[in-house]
Amino acid sequence: MQKNELTLLVADIGGTNARFALAHCTGAGIEVSQARHFPSADFASLEAVARHYLDTLESAPALDGGCLAVAGPVAGERIALTNLNWYANVSELQRQLGLPRLAVINDFVAYAYSIPQLPDSQRQVVKPGEPMAGAPRVVLGPGTGFGVASLVPTERGWLAIPCEGGHISLAATNERQAALVEILRRRFPHVSVETVLCGRGLVNLYQAMGQLLNLPATLTTPAEITSAAQGGQDLLARETLAEFCRWLGSVTADLVLAQGARGGACLGGGILPRIAEFLQHSDFTQAFGHKGLMTGYLEPVPVELALKSDTALMGAAAWFRDHG
Template sequence: MSLNSSAQFDPILVADVGGTNARFALITAFNEHTNQFVIEHINIFPSANFGSLESALEQYLQTVSHITPKRACLAVAGPIKSGQVHLTNLGWHFSVSEFKTHFDLQQLEVINDFAAFAYAAPYLDPKQNVIVKSGQADDNANIGVIGPGTGFGAACLVRTSQSTAVLSSEGGHISLAPVNELDTLLLNELRKDHPHVSIETVFSGPGITHLYKAMSAVKGVTAKNLDAAQISSLANSGECAVCDATLNQFCDWIGSVAGDLAVVYGALGGLFIGGGILPRMQARLLESRFVERFSQKGIMSQYAGQIPVILVTQDNIPLIGAAACLHNSK
C-alpha cells in the first residue's frame, strides 16, 4: 500500500548508514498536497560505537520500543552485490535476507546512498533548495543526480508512465572532456600525473587539489602544497589568484560535465546536484559560467537549455530517498 495523507499505516523504518554515523528514523505519513514524507524519531548513532549495523539498529529500536516497523529501507555508503552488503570503512558486512529475518521484517530494501538521492529527487522541497538554472521540468521524464564529494557520484531516476527505477552508474569515471582552450591546457597538465583524467579526477575533494596544481602550471606559478580546504580559504580571502581561478574553473567546467550527464540520462525532469562541495560554494557557483556551459551542446543546446538544475541543500536526503524507494515499490 502506498503512503498517503489520510490512510492509517504502520510506520516505515528508514536508515542512512555512512562511515561516520548511522541515522535512523520512522516515516509516519506522506502528505500528498506537499509531496513530502513525514519523518519522525530521527536518532543518530556514531558508527564507531558499534560492531555491526544490527547492533546499532537494535539500540535505535529500543528508543522507539512502542513501535514495531514491518517495512524498512536502508541507504548505505557501500556496495551491494548478490544480497550482500559491505560497509568498507566500518568493516561491517551483512546479508540482506538474514537481516530481514533477524528483525522480522515483511519487506526490506537496501540501496546505495546515491541511489537514495535519485529516489529522493521528486520529493525534495523546492523552498529548501537553490535553483542554479531555471527550466521546464517534465514531471514524467527522467531525473539526473550528480554529486562531487569524496568522489563523484551520478545516477538517474528512470520514469515511465507505469513505474520508476534507479539506474546506478559509474559516471564519475568517464573521461573528462575539454570544451575550450583553457580546459585543454589544464587537461594536458592533468595527464602528466593522471594517465586517465576522469570526471572524478577533478570534480571531487581531492580533485580540487589536482586542478589547482594544473592551474598553477598553466599560469606559470609554482604550486604550493595545499589541500582543498586551504585552496578554498585562500581563494575566498583573495590571498591567492591561482586558488581563485581554480574554484572559478571548477564551477565553470562542472557546468559542462553536468550538461553532458543530463543529456546522457535524458534528464528532462531536471538535474539535481548534491555532494559536500558545491553547497559550500553556492555564491561562486551562481556567479560562474555554469549555466552557459551546461547548455553548450551543439545541436542539442535547445534540449539541454530546457533542463532545470537544482542545488540540493536540504537535510535528510538519504532518509527521504529510502522512504521514496518503498513508496515507489507499491
Template sequence: MSAPLAASFPWLVADIGGTNARFGWITGSHNGVEQVQHLPVSDHAGPAEAAVAYLDQLAGVLGDAYRPPRHAAFAVATAVAGDQIALTNSQWNFSRAAVQAELGLDTLIMLNDFEALALSLPRLRPSQIQAHAALPKPHGTLAVIGPGTGLGVAGVMQTCTGWVALPGEGGHATLAAADEFESALLSRVRRDYPHVSAERLLSGIGLPVLHGAVAELMGAVAARFTAEQIVAHGSAGSDPVCVRTLDVFCALLGSFAGNVALTLGARGGVYIGGGIVPRFSQYFFASRFRERFEAKGRFRHYLQEVPTALITDTLAALTGAALAIEQQSFPATVTTAPGVQ
C-alpha cells in the first residue's frame, strides 16, 4: 500500500436510498467495510445530520481508537450533477460542498447509488449472489437493475485501465407491454399516470400501483397492501391478487432487463439488485423472469448467452463507494475493492 493511501484512512461510506441511509467504516484497503448501520432517512434533516449521528455512535463504540474520517463517498438515489443534490424519493435536498464542510472532510464524493452498485459487480463474491446458471469471470460490460424504493439502472465497462461505471436513470424509461394482459394493465395505469415508467410499477413505490391495477383487471377488490405485504402474500400463495401481481412483476422485470442488456450490450451479465427481490428469491428463480428476459425475437439467441444473477448482499453498494474513493482520490493505487463485513 502506498504511503498516501495508508495515511488516508479511515473512510466513511454511505448508501442513501429513499427509505434508509446505510453507513459503513473502512480502516484499511484490505479491511473491508465494517460498523455498518442503517438510519431511517425520515429521522434526519439531511445526510450531514445522519452522518453525524452515525459518527457519534461510532465514536462511542471505538473509544480512543476513533479518528474522524478524512475521505468519504456517498452513493445517493438520484442523478448527480453539480453541487446541489435532491433525492428522487425523499425530502433530502442538500449541497455537497456544505455537507463536506460540516463533516470536516478533505474529499466527499457523491455518486449515483447504482453507479456505486455497478462498481461492485466485478468484485462480487459467490456468497453475495445467486445465479440462474454458472457465471463466467466478469468481462466486457455488465448491467445492474435494482427494484428498491425506486428502480435503479447502471452499467460497468471493462477498459484497459480498469472498470468504468456507466450511471444513468434507466428506471424512468417507458415500460412496454409484451402481451394483451400487460397492454390492458398499462392502459389502466395511464389513467392515473400519463407516463408509465418502469419505476412506476417495478419498485417499492410501484408495487401497490401494480397490485391495484391487477386487482381491477381480475375483477377483484384491491386490499390496501404495502409493497412488503404484497411480496409476502404473493410468494406464500396466500392471496390470488398478490400472486398474480408478483407473477406480472417478475415478467415485466425480465422484459425490462432484456431491454437493458440489449441497450448496453451487457453480454457479461445482468444483475438484479435492490431490496425487494431478495425477499422472494426462490419464487423469483421459478418465475417468468428469465423466459421474458430472452423473449426478444431474432435476438433470443443473443440473450440466451447473457447470464443473469441476483445480488443477495444488500450492502454491496458500500463496496462500490469505497472503490470510488480509490479511483478518484488515489488512482495510482486502485486494488481489488474491499468487501462488506
C-alpha cells in the first residue's frame, strides 16, 4: 500500500469531548467516516476512550496506524492531557490498541494542519489584509483551553509547531482590563490568557465583570453567557462578551508579533464560530491594531475565522500521511 493510501484511526481529544473517526487517505484526498464523539469525563484514561470507540465499530477495518490529537503537551513518549489528568505512554498505548504505528500530537497542531485545506465557504474574514508571501501564520482559539500553533512554510508544505501560548500572562491594555486582572488575581495565582479566553475563562470574566460593574452575575455556563449577550438584553453578558472579543484581538496581535506571523492569523476553537456575527461587530480589530510602534507592522496582517471547529480529525490524518 502506498503512503498516501492509508486507513487510520484518528482522534481529537479535548477536555470536554473526545472525537474519533476512521480516515481514509488516497491520492484524491482525505475522507473521514464513522465519526463519534464521547464526553471525555466519562472515561478514566486515553486507552479507555479509544478502546470504547473501536468497540462501537460494526466491523473493525484493517488499520495502517493511528494519529491521536490531544489537548496537552506531548514530549517524546509521554502524553499528558492537562485538563483531564490523563497520562499515557505512546508505545504502550500503541500496543494496547493493536496498531502497527501510532502518533500522538498536540490537538492544535492537528487543527492547524486542517486550516490550509478549508474551502473559502468555511472561512470568514474578520480583518482584511494582504498576507506576506513565505511568512508564518498563527492559528489560535478558545475552547476548553486556549490553543495556539504556528504554521511555518517549508519546501514540503506547511509545518505546524505547537506552543503553550494560552499560558502566557494576560496583559491589560486599558484601565478596565487592569481592574479586571486585579480582581482575577485575587482568585488565581497566575492570570494567564487562558484564565479569560476559554470556556471556563468566559465565566471567570463574567464574574469579574459583575464585581467591577456591581451587577448580579447569575449565569453559570459559557453557553448561557454567549446566548444572553447575543440576545442583546443582558447588559452584563453583553459587556463580558465585548471585553472577551477585545482581549482576543489584543492577544492575537501579541502572538502575531511574537511569531512573526505576517502570513496572517486564523481564529478557531469551539467558541468563536458560535459568536461569529458578534465577533465581526466587536472591537477585535481595533484592539488588534492598538500596538504603538508596531501598528504599521500589523496593519496588512489578515485575520480570518474558521467556521468549523471539528476539522482536527482531518488535520490528524494529514499529519500522519505527511509525517507518520
